[in-house]
Amino acid sequence: MRYILFPGRHHLVTDFQVRHLTALVAAHPGADIVWAITSADHGGTQRNPFPGSRRLGLVEAVAASAGLPSLTFLIANRRPKVDFAHYVIEEIRTQTGGTVAMTPANTLVACSTPAVIADYEALGFAVDTVELGTDEARPWDVVEAVIAAGDAWAQAPTVASAIHPVAADQFQRYGLAAAVQQIYADPLIDSDDGDITVTRDYATYRAAFEDNAWRKVSEFAHAVRPGRVVDVGCATGQTIKLLAERPELFESDFFGVEVARPLYEICQQRKSNGEFGDANVYFHQRNVMQTRLFEPDSLDTVITMALTHEIESYLGRAELLEFCSRVFAMLRPGGVWINYDVVGPAGREEEVLVEFPTDDGAATGELAGLSTRARFEKFAHDFRRDEGDGITYATSTGSASDGSPLIRLTRGALYEFLAKKDYIDSWYSEAHEAFCFFTPDEWVEVLEAAGFTMTRDTRPIRNPWLIENRFAPAARVYRQDDDGTLVPDEWSWTNVLLIAEKPA
Template identity: 45%
Template sequence: MLAVPDIRHVLFPGRHHLVTAFQAAYLADLLAGRVRDAAGEPVTCAPDARVVWAVTSATHSGTRRNPVPAHRREAMIEAVTARAGLPSLVVPVADVPPSPRFAHTVLATAELVLGAPLTPADTVVACSTPSVAALYTAEGFRVAPVEDGAPGDPPRPWDVLERMVAGDQTWRTLAHPDAVAYYERYRLDAHVRLVHTDPTVQDDGDLTETRDYATYTAAFDDASDRKWAQVAPHVVPGRVVDLGCAAGGLLERAARDPRLAESDLYGVDVSRHLVAEAEHRRAQGVFANPNVFFAQRNLLLGPVFPDRSVDTTTTIALTHEIASYGNGRADLELLARRVFAHTRPGGVWINSDVLGPGDPDRVVDLVLEGDGDVPPRDLSGLARDEAAAYVAGLAPAARFVQFAQDFPALSGADVDVEWVAAEPGVSVARTSLRTAMEYLYTRDYTDSWLSECHERFCDMTGDDWRDLLEGVGFELDPGSGPWRNEWLVENRLRVGAALHDPATGERVPWPDTHVLTVARRPLA
């Protein structure tokens, strides 16, 4: 029988959000030649063998799937392996979609980082996930199964992480002591709990799984000049924070403002995708002010900035999303308290968003072009572009029928509609003014139709905003309040649509569509 060459590398792929005591002991045994591979053959390692920790999803963090950023994972591995006496190297591997070529991706990345290939002749793969292990077996590698089939069924790192999230303190005895110390030093346990318990965010780090980011970012960027012109006169220089910053379009304009040359500009967003794009733009030199910073955070889960430390907070087209994906007005009140707490005396919170009509329960006839007899379709099984094409092809009346199905199902809002007789080619939906405006605000966003149908635009009236802001301690500057966007009325709302009074048949004036509030924390 030919001698099996000594192993010089133990490739250990995984997300490695935690290192367990079992893993450290297993790797030590593997290097010492006390472990057999999945086929039952002993693994003999060379005296200079090293563990290659392939940290997968290294470009993905801040989500339930990947709560800990790669640089923290790498530093934790270095701390554990130094104490455990495990000669190791760390290879960050970019986040990629599931693929049968995953093993090839890891191996190619390792070769690029290490400067030499890992081959079946000199490498054993330590992997406890059978489906992943099979990918390396197909590449000719031997596999050491780690936890898979080990006596006592030792918990995997993700099991230990879930215990941590649940408040089960046994995670501290299952994790390697130096991993526990590292988590405590950087308060990663609290961070992981926040990420996992955020009720508004999907597993992959966003509010919704159906948003078209290219369209969303482009639309936000297109509006940034107009939005900055609206808020700029009210900005107090110093620490300026844009909550819901998207890809940084508003801060890009703020960074050009000479008044803010000495200011620190912070962008905060809950979406991993958008913060990643903002960071990419910063790396490309898009922002004129070098003191621009971005963070993925959810202010509802805890303070982001110290009390009385922020001069200006801006929220542009954000508050309706917080109400829609969270707990309605209760979450807006929590947001207001948090913003008030971090605002310096004399500082401001500038909020601009869509607005519900002042008399939301008024019954109106929504007159729409087209046939309202077209039955709605279940769009949930369609690809995004298919759903978008279908909705875009509907006439205003038929699109309202689709909306009347999708909007209450996804947003939780009540929709009551009575179809009344109308002339040929025209349909009349008798409904509340709130429902009519919800539809008219939503109907043109066909690219992300199901995502938009999650969102309620009309939860708050102008009076609601005044009561909320004054209730937490803010004072409203002159000029704060509702206003009507005439461009929106002429180019969107009235296209194929009109509002009539059911009793008189007369036209109902278009309500205010937006609110701008400049809420100032008193100096006293």
């Protein structure tokens, strides 16, 4: 055989694998081991904690120390498909300009994963099953033992007996054990591929975020303190891009922290494309509550846009308050936290009466075809159902227009629906998130309790486009006077800009 193809994610190499590969090379003199490092464009996730470049370095260090004749290739991630084996073969052939052309006649595949074995056998390749059918630990078994063992990972029996010494050195040298342990301890990631939620449409999210970033940044750019600037939950990096173009911030260091893999990858791609010019821009894939990157009293500005409501929604009130304390601790005296987010309306607990259109869609059927009234009823059922929060409403007799019944509910519940009703493609993600848990005044109370002083730029913001194009066409809203008269309810604010300073 000319090649021994060894496909896998290769987060770790075991001592058994090295011994086994050495024996295969001895049995096939002149053969090269072809390490196909799959999902190489993913990293920082539970499924792929280490980026492909770091895995490649580990593999090459192990191969060099063991004297294994090796070729290493990074293979991009693909969703599961029956032709993945064919894809790997062709990707390597293409990367090498045709010089490494593997066929059943010249290649033995070394693999212990039954589904992958079946793919290569279907193409006619002979397969050596490595650990399969033995008591030897597979690499991911050892990674899981590292995760479970904490700081004493190197002494854990499964790790100490299985990991190749050079792989252990790589784990120690580059902090890989601590990295994977942090990723698995992160409560914000609820899928093994690093997404904050499996129901979010990131293409829609990106378009909405970037379209609105310039308007939001213009509201607070003057308040950014130059120096070390961190955008927590930076999404696609658009806020950093806009700020880095401002002359007064040219000498600043910008750090974008993003937990969701799809968004983090967009940031890195934009950086590679040169979209941030020569600004000092760095991206870090991590939940800021888990990272050790920023020391206390080390930052001049922390920016959060559309983030705090996600902390409240996915982690709860205690974590939100802890986040506020963490931001305060990271800032230098005189530093500022700029928080731009959705917010509850004035009098969010007061009841209003609402008339929803019924003639703009169907009463039942697919979500996209429902009338506003029917869509509201579905939202009331779906809203934070797993948490038991829900939306309570009642039907009220009488109407201000056509005699149909009105809906009685709190103003906050109404704004929850109106802000999200058009997100059809990410309905369940949006229905999980709470927007109206604080009013602007309640936010100020929370931040002052954390030690901040609010600047005069802190204010509620009313988005006129949102009101005119999303809210007003979907609901006629009334409040009831003491004598029972229905009075049109004025539209409240939709967002809040909080600029909080850490006292010097």
